[in-house]
Amino acid sequence: MAAPRLFRSLVRSETQFTSCCFTRNISSNNDSRMTMVQARAMLMEMVGLNAEFSSSKEGIAEDSIFKNIPKKQDGLPVKSLQDSYREVYIPLGTDISLRSKYTNFYKGIRFGRLLEDLDTFAGVICYTHNRRGEGLKSPLSTVTALVDRIELGDQKITALSDIKLTGNVTWVGTSSMEVTMAVQQIVNDEWQKLMNARFLMVARNPLTGSSAAVNPLKPNTPEEEAIFQAGERNKIIRQRDAQISLLKTPPNEEETLLIHNQFQQTIDLKSSTFRIRVKPENSVWMESTILKNLFICHPENRNLYNKIFGGYIMRIAFELAWANAALYSKSRPLVRIVDDIAFRKPVEIGSLLFLSSQVVYTEQSKMQVKVHAEVVVPESGSRETTNDFHFTFDSKCDDLPQVIPKTYAESMLYLDGKRHYES
Structure with missing residues (x-):
């Protein structure tokens, strides 16, 4: 039986790193090109909310544009993929003070900063579409x-030259x-795409x-x-993955056998008991x-809605x-894939x-590597999951130690990690 995420991998292979979102020919030599700082300022104007921290909605309630917001698309203007392109x-390359913000301690790019920028840029694109x-x-x-x-390619993104973000809305539901989106830099005197990103916004x-x-x-x-239909397939994949989550369904036969064989490798056969566990070599x-x-x-670290900025949490x-x-690896690992970061609830x-x-x-x-995020309200002590990151x-180490689960819960984490890796 194939791994549950195999279908996802096969469909995604049609839109691998060499594919791209819709693009328009806009001259990269334009002196009036928008910077990320300007994009954030424009986003604030688009949202139309007070930039000062406040938990009040009085300003929203008083503004007529926030009244009678439709729940159906009937009568709304129909847009093309070109309309939201940014x-x-x-x-x-020119702003040294900005460069220091994006440079990590071994003079590479701070990937977490790019995650923040992509989150902001996705918002700009969505507001443009709407x-x-x-x-x-x-x-x-x-x-x-x-x-x-x-997804990141083999070419490393540097903090020493300009970065261009391009993107647009490629599919919509209700x-x-x-x-x-794509992250580009000049390589061999021309802009080349070094990273692909796909966000779902609501x-x-x-x-x-x-x-x-x-x-x-x-x-x-x-x-x-073709781009729109790929988005439709991505929706189906997300729905299917939710249905076969290990939180809802048991492992398949192949996965069950894998966990059992792994468990047998950690048993001391001389002891004739399941209680004594031994760790395999390396x-x-x-x-x-x-x-x-x-x-x-x-x-x-708030966003324009006075919640914690999702890009900051990702960083x-x-x-x-x-x-x-x-x-774990005793090395400087390179990130290759970021997968399935679900924002379950806002962080107050x-x-x-x-x-x-x-x-x-x-x-x-x-x-x-999986990161689990949860919020705790100091006054009540309540805890609630907000995100899972993969x-x-x-x-680049040939002798990387194998990670071994010891409990059933850890075995489910192992299988979930394996599914994400194989996708």
Whole structure:
């Protein structure tokens, strides 16, 4: 029986790293090109909310554009893939102070900063798609529901030259939008795509928090139709993956046999008991790979809706995962894939955010690291999961130790990590 995520892998192979979102020919020599700083300022104007920290919705309630927000798409303007296309630049080649913000301690790019920028850029693209009328302000609030997939190529992204982000809406449902983006840099005197990213965004009514309809999307060319249909397949894959989650269904026959064989390798046959466990050569118990961190959620890291910025959460989760992978492999691992980051609920200002990372699967030089995020409300002590993050790292180490689960719960983490790795 094939692994449950095999279907996902086969479908995604049609849109691998060489594929791209819709692009338009806009001159890269344009002196008026928009920077990420300008994009954030434009996003603030699009959202139309007070940038000052406040938990009040009075300003929203008083603004007429936030009233009578439709839940159906009937009568909304139909948009094309071209309408939401955007380019944003990060001028690392000329702005030295900005470069220091993006440079890591071994003079490479801070990948977590790019995650923050992609989250912001996805918001700009969605607000561009949903513009209605002549005004810039949008009646909708748009939030990140899922980071479906981020893939990096073999060419490293450097912090020494300009970065260009391009992207557009490539599929829409009733209230959801798939945004496909690319990260580019100049290699051999021309812009080359070094990273693909696909986010799922959802629109909400700022007053009620309920779902809101987004502008319909109509492909106009065979190329655009193929891109739109790929988005439709991605939706089906997400629904299928949710149904076969190990939290809901048991492992398949192949996975069950794998866990049993792995368990047998850790039994001391001389003792004739299941209680005594031995660790195979060049292996590490999964329980010993846990690395945790805690963050106090201050207003400094809020988004325009006065919740903690999702890009910030992704950055600190990635940096914890990278540190864990580095400790495990005793190397400087390279991130290859970011997969299935689901934003289950917003993180409130004043919460305590707990992050727990763990190496859950290894194969050859690769590691699958999972980060679990949960918020704790100090006043009540209540705890609730907000995110699960999945990162694939390459250690470039041929003798990477194998991670071994000891309990049934760890075996499920192992199988889940294996599914993500094989996808």
